[in-house]
Amino acid sequence: MARKTSIRILFVLGLMLLSAAIVSAQQTFNTTIYFDYTNYLSNNGSVTSAPKNSFFTFRRAYFTYENKINDNLKFRFRYDADSTANLTSVDLTKGSTKKDDKLRPFIKHLYLEFSNLLPNSTIKVGLAETIQFKFAEDRWGYRSVAKTLMDGYKDVTAVDVDAPSADLGASLAGSLAKYVRYGFMVSNGAGYSHAENDKYKKIAGNIQLIPVAGLSIVVYMDYEKQDKDDSAQTYKLDGYLEMVRNLVIGAECFVYQNEKYLTADKVRYDVSGFSLFGRYLFNPDVFSLFGRFDRYEPNNKASNDEMTLVIAGLDWSPFHKSMKLQPNIWFASYANSEKKNDVVFNFTFFLSF
Amino acid sequence: MKKLIAAITLGLAVMAMVLPASPAQKKMIQVKGSDTMVNLVQILAEEYMAQKPGTALAVLGGGSGTGITAIINQTCDIANHSREWRQKEIDQAWEKGVSPRFFIIAVDGLSIIVHESNPLEKLTMAELGAIYRGEVKNWKAVGGPDEKVSLYGRQSNSGTYVFMQEHVLNNKNYSTDMKEMNGNAQIIEGILQDEGGIGYVGVGYLFDKDGKVRKGLKILNVAKDSKSEAYSPLDKAAVDSGNYPVARPLYQATSGKPSAAISAFIRFETGPEGQKIVEREGFFTIGAKHNELNDNNLR
Numbered sequence: 045m046a047r048k049t050s051i052r053i054l055f056v057l058g059l060m061l062l063s064a065a066i067v068s069a070q071q072t073f074n075t076t077i078y079f080d081y082t083n084y085l086s087n088n089g090s091v092t093s094a095p096k097n098s099f100f101t102f103r104r105a106y107f108t109y110e111n112k113i114n115d116n117l118k119f120r121f122r123y124d125a126d127s128t129a130n131l132t133s134v135d136l137t138k139g140s141t142k143k144d145d146k147l148r149p150f151i152k153h154l155y156l157e158f159s160n161l162l163p164n165s166t167i168k169v170g171l172a173e174t175i176q177f178k179f180a181e182d183r184w185g186y187r188s189v190a191k192t193l194m195d196g197y198k199d200v201t202a203v204d205v206d207a208p209s210a211d212l213g214a215s216l217a218g219s220l221a222k223y224v225r226y227g228f229m230v231s232n233g234a235g236y237s238h239a240e241n242d243k244y245k246k247i248a249g250n251i252q253l254i255p256v257a258g259l260s261i262v263v264y265m266d267y268e269k270q271d272k273d274d275s276a277q278t279y280k281l282d283g284y285l286e287m288v289r290n291l292v293i294g295a296e297c298f299v300y301q302n303e304k305y306l307t308a309d310k311v312r313y314d315v316s317g318f319s320l321f322g323r324y325l326f327n328p329d330v331f332s333l334f335g336r337f338d339r340y341e342p343n344n345k346a347s348n349d350e351m352t353l354v355i356a357g358l359d360w361s362p363f364h365k366s367m368k369l370q371p372n373i374w375f376a377s378y379a380n381s382e383k384k385n386d387v388v389f390n391f392t393f394f395l396s397f
Numbered sequence: 398m399k400k401l402i403a404a405i406t407l408g409l410a411v412m413a414m415v416l417p418a419s420p421a422q423k424k425m426i427q428v429k430g431s432d433t434m435v436n437l438v439q440i441l442a443e444e445y446m447a448q449k450p451g452t453a454l455a456v457l458g459g460g461s462g463t464g465i466t467a468i469i470n471q472t473c474d475i476a477n478h479s480r481e482w483r484q485k486e487i488d489q490a491w492e493k494g495v496s497p498r499f500f501i502i503a504v505d506g507l508s509i510i511v512h513e514s515n516p517l518e519k520l521t522m523a524e525l526g527a528i529y530r531g532e533v534k535n536w537k538a539v540g541g542p543d544e545k546v547s548l549y550g551r552q553s554n555s556g557t558y559v560f561m562q563e564h565v566l567n568n569k570n571y572s573t574d575m576k577e578m579n580g581n582a583q584i585i586e587g588i589l590q591d592e593g594g595i596g597y598v599g600v601g602y603l604f605d606k607d608g609k610v611r612k613g614l615k616i617l618n619v620a621k622d623s624k625s626e627a628y629s630p631l632d633k634a635a636v637d638s639g640n641y642p643v644a645r646p647l648y649q650a651t652s653g654k655p656s657a658a659i660s661a662f663i664r665f666e667t668g669p670e671g672q673k674i675v676e677r678e679g680f681f682t683i684g685a686k687h688n689e690l691n692d693n694n695l696r
Binding site: 070112114116164219222225252254257258259286288289290328329 | 470471472473484485487488490491492493494495496552553562570571573577652
């Protein structure tokens, strides 16, 4: 009884604190959700031969809390829930080993952000975004439809390229001049899903050059020792063109080398990929078109494992920009002639409030 | 089923293609930004639309930061801002291929207000900065009554917040005790009910429907330093000459050279008719120097 009362008091206090937080301009809450209706338009492809060919999926639900403590210090906490979160063997059924497919949240961001400790710079300490593909994500702009090149294929090809979207560590980003920006991060390298499992840290850096307004070239490198003898590194080059009003064109390519990735003949194989994408805003906040072409090579020593993906879609906000309808079609083809092409239609719903 | 999906997709595509091309949306000029300027620009837009049938303007607030971000992201046509752009914003615009052009449409004497019961008449810039940094916590320290100072200000996306921070607080942080209000009107409401309160608002917000300073408010004179004379934000000559130390231009920005339709609206705002409205709404008109800048940027 006493416990119930305590819970009620805590609940009321929680609501009061929440209300107080909402009225304060320093604190913000934000939720972003995307889910799909998927229909396989082919029926004998590598993916689309599965019996399940028409379904709804909740892919992501973010809940973000930010507290701007002062003009130089900010705190961010983000819960993320995805459809694979249950695969971490979370057992909430008190003794039962039965799993289910519920979305379950996990912590994606938990960091402090310091501004201008160094001139024109930002320092983040904690579980924060990595600097590997943030430029690409921002320009592509349709994380709700598809992840970007380095983030997306590790699930499809089952070849990890050591590219988590968030990691525990510290990062520094800033600008040296109008034409030059930089980023630097030291992190566990294990990503937000795992605890650190070795003594080595991942070191990552990028330089962004903007020689003329609207043209960016980004060079990125990272390095992490895997154990006493082996290391892994990523080389990445991006280019972005934003000179024409409402048009964004981007290209990114990367090579990932890991001395643990060996063929049967004990020869190292590399993973690489190339992506070209674009979007055009016909009417900002109302209607856009987007498209993307990816070429992915999970093993440069294997002859026919490359895959090509083409995505095309539109983004329409008929009522308000916080609710977007993003129908899109994916066309995947494979170098392996035994694998048939996949054609998939997704009707993506994007909500942000 | 496939045919149905294809039909839905095609239908949506056609609808969406048609929507942005509709005549009403094509001519709509989107203006976004400063809350200090939102009422003024709304009135200017209404007057302009009345004179030019067929034109359409939508004016939204949200703060100077919001307007500047919208211009950088090219989601509006004109940004209202009551502060200058920060270096970070200029860099972001460069990155996104946006070359902003700036226009000054009015001048604001940023007004320091207290409750009418406060006997204080003036403050120096140093005293004002110390109050907002939280270093002075009692009115007695600056010649006022023995009463706790209660701070009212704006949120950080407000241009007025940034202007005060840069020009009055010497780029230091505001006191954490400051109540961050959503707009000028909310600051005034707060001061009217708080005898220890102090706030800052655009001069155009001081007046009631009859053009008189709102009852219950006292406007403090401000001096550059302890040796200088203190001036009122209502003194146009002091604002124009720079003797009133917290005066500021009110800006608009466009992405590159404005189109003919946007140019026509800016010319109206900065021309004789627009400036009459500026004066009527309690702000100050622009001078020859500002006009020259506007003309150059319209070319």
